[in-house]
Amino acid sequence: MNHLSEEELIEQYYSRDDTGAGGHLAACAECAETYAELKSDLAAMQTAAPPARDAAYGERVWRSIAPFLPVYEARKRSWLRGGAWRGLSYASACALLVAGAFIAGRVWEHKQIQTTAIAIPAAIPQKAAPPQQRLVVVVLSDHLDRSERLLVELKHADTGSEEMVSPLRDEARSLLAANRVCRQNAKKNDDPALAAALARLDHLLVELANQKGGLNAASLARLQDEMNSDSLLFEVRVLRSRIPDQQPVANNRRNGGTI
Amino acid sequence: MGKNDFAVIRAILAGDKEAYGALVERHSHSLFRVAFRITGNEADAEDVVQEAFLRGYQKLESFEARSSFGTWIYRIAVRGALDKISRRPADDSSRVAGAADPEQDEVQVADTAVRPDRLLLSGEIGALLQLAMQRLTPAERTAFVLRHVEDCSTEEIAAALGIAPSAAKQAVFRAIKKLRSRLAPLRVNP
Numbered sequence: 001m002n003h004l005s006e007e008e009l010i011e012q013y014y015s016r017d018d019t020g021a022g023g024h025l026a027a028c029a030e031c032a033e034t035y036a037e038l039k040s041d042l043a044a045m046q047t048a049a050p051p052a053r054d055a056a057y058g059e060r061v062w063r064s065i066a067p068f069l070p071v072y073e074a075r076k077r078s079w080l081r082g083g084a085w086r087g088l089s090y091a092s093a094c095a096l097l098v099a100g101a102f103i104a105g106r107v108w109e110h111k112q113i114q115t116t117a118i119a120i121p122a123a124i125p126q127k128a129a130p131p132q133q134r135l136v137v138v139v140l141s142d143h144l145d146r147s148e149r150l151l152v153e154l155k156h157a158d159t160g161s162e163e164m165v166s167p168l169r170d171e172a173r174s175l176l177a178a179n180r181v182c183r184q185n186a187k188k189n190d191d192p193a194l195a196a197a198l199a200r201l202d203h204l205l206v207e208l209a210n211q212k213g214g215l216n217a218a219s220l221a222r223l224q225d226e227m228n229s230d231s232l233l234f235e236v237r238v239l240r241s242r243i244p245d246q247q248p249v250a251n252n253r254r255n256g257g258t259i
Numbered sequence: 260m261g262k263n264d265f266a267v268i269r270a271i272l273a274g275d276k277e278a279y280g281a282l283v284e285r286h287s288h289s290l291f292r293v294a295f296r297i298t299g300n301e302a303d304a305e306d307v308v309q310e311a312f313l314r315g316y317q318k319l320e321s322f323e324a325r326s327s328f329g330t331w332i333y334r335i336a337v338r339g340a341l342d343k344i345s346r347r348p349a350d351d352s353s354r355v356a357g358a359a360d361p362e363q364d365e366v367q368v369a370d371t372a373v374r375p376d377r378l379l380l381s382g383e384i385g386a387l388l389q390l391a392m393q394r395l396t397p398a399e400r401t402a403f404v405l406r407h408v409e410d411c412s413t414e415e416i417a418a419a420l421g422i423a424p425s426a427a428k429q430a431v432f433r434a435i436k437k438l439r440s441r442l443a444p445l446r447v448n449p
Contacts, residue, residue: 007432014342014406014431041439044384047392047408057291058284065283065309070317071276138275 009038028189082155137243140185144240147201150175151233154208157220161165165215172208179205197235264328271319283312286329290336296404297340299389307343311336313335317444339417345397384442391441395434402430403438 004012004021012021025032062077071233150171157168204227211219227233264285270278290311295304317331321399322331332427392400405411405419417427 006436010432010435011428018306030299038439041442042435043443045388045407045438046385047296047388047404048299048385050292051301054289058287061287061308061312062280062283062303065277065313065316066280068313069276069279072272072274072319232415 003028004035005195006034007140009035013038013042022212046137072115107177139164139178140182141240141243143182144236144243145206146171147179148233148236148240150208151204151236154224154227155221155233157224163219168221169208169211169215172205176202176209194239197239200232263335265324267320268322268328271316272381279312279316282315284330287312289329290333293333293409294336294340295405297337297401298343299392303343304340307336307339311339312384314339319342334419336420337405341401341420367412375427387442388438391438394441395437396430399430399434402427403434406431407435 004024005075008021009031012025019230021031025035151173154168158167179198179202182194186192186195186198206213206225207223207226219242264282267278267281287308290308291304294307295301296313298304298307311332314335317435318335322328392403395403401420402416405416406413411419413424413431415427416431417424422430422431
């Protein structure tokens with residue numbers, strides 16, 4: 001049998017109702033004895049009775065505090081109605097808050113959908129031009145720029161001057177590798193116009209770079225004719241103008257760098 | 260009585276300050292009684308009563324009809340008394356009434372037979388009880404007074420002290436254990 005704890009006995013002593021310990025106390029002599037001791041101790045704990053106050057005590061208290069009390073301003077609403085109205089206003093405020101939160105949530109959700117809908121088309125070009133793609137565009141722009149200058153120089157080249165021919169050959173050699181990369185990229189990107197133009201440019205550059213027996217007046221004249229008949233310079237300029245972002249190229253050119 | 264209190268409060272809030280005097284006179288004695296039992300000092304108890312009515316007046320607009328004015332102002336007084344004894348220095352034993360003059364205490368023991376040795380023992384118990392109560396924490400002391408002397412329920416004690424009912428119950432238990440322990444040397448075995 002589990003005996004009652006001191007706390008349970010104290011609870012039983014003060015409880016106005018039976019805590020359930022009564023049955024145990026009737027059956028367990030040990031707990032009954034402990035409980036009797038507790039009752040005896042608690043009965044002995046009688047504190048000093050408060051000193052008596054006379055009948056005028058309340059009045060004295062009132063007189064001592066009255067000068068410090070401000071007068072309440074008359075209220076427009078009665079006290080009890082004020083309590084009811086206060087409750088109603090709290091309920092209304094809560095309802096408004098919930099409604100506001102719901103509407104705000106709906107508006108926010110709607111805006112999120114719109115933003116997503118707007119953001120998706122905006123994101124497409126970015127996805128179409130990832131960093132690697134942008135690099136290719138810059139390379140192509142620079143390549144066409146240099147090719148245009150080479151073609152201009154070739155157009156106006158003095159076929160009898162070796163000083164003029166030699167830089168053309170060197171430039172053509174340096175452009176060949178870039179031209180092949182750009183051409184492969186154009187094919188990969190399914191740009192037949194660009195691929196065709198770069199193919200003709202490739203042929204011209206190969207001729208310029210690797211002319212058997214070196215460039216001579218006759219070969220230069222032939223290449224000039226070939227370039228003019230193909231309208232290659234015009235085509236390169238058109239392709240050059242098609243490239244949208246010129247800024248990195250301009251900066252690159254300004255810095256004198258090549259890729 | 261309760262309805263009268265509500266009517267008085269309506270009048271006060273409508274601008275009739277003097278009406279508060281009726282509430283003060285009506286509840287001063289009960290507030291003094293509990294304040295004295297908690298503080299154990301007459302002057303402190305009177306201070307507690309005045310402060311309770313002052314606070315009550317200032318907070319009157321927040322009073323709602325969920326409890327009677329008497330219960331409401333009683334709780335304010337209990338908290339005021341608790342604050343008062345909490346601010347006391349720990350060794351301030353001279354302020355507790357009866358500690359220096361145990362024979363003035365009204366002490367009862369389990370065996371109420373009037374014998375000279377029993378009266379002497381009663382006086383000793385009263386003095387020791389006062390000292391033992393003084394060594395309780397303010398919360399334990401207040402909880403014990405409310406439970407043992409004022410016959411408040413655990414919920415009423417919790418509401419008066421602004422604590423959870425379980426905490427109020429534990430405060431009473433701790434107080435009784437400590438008091439029993441200190442009064443054990445004087446325990447009378449029948």
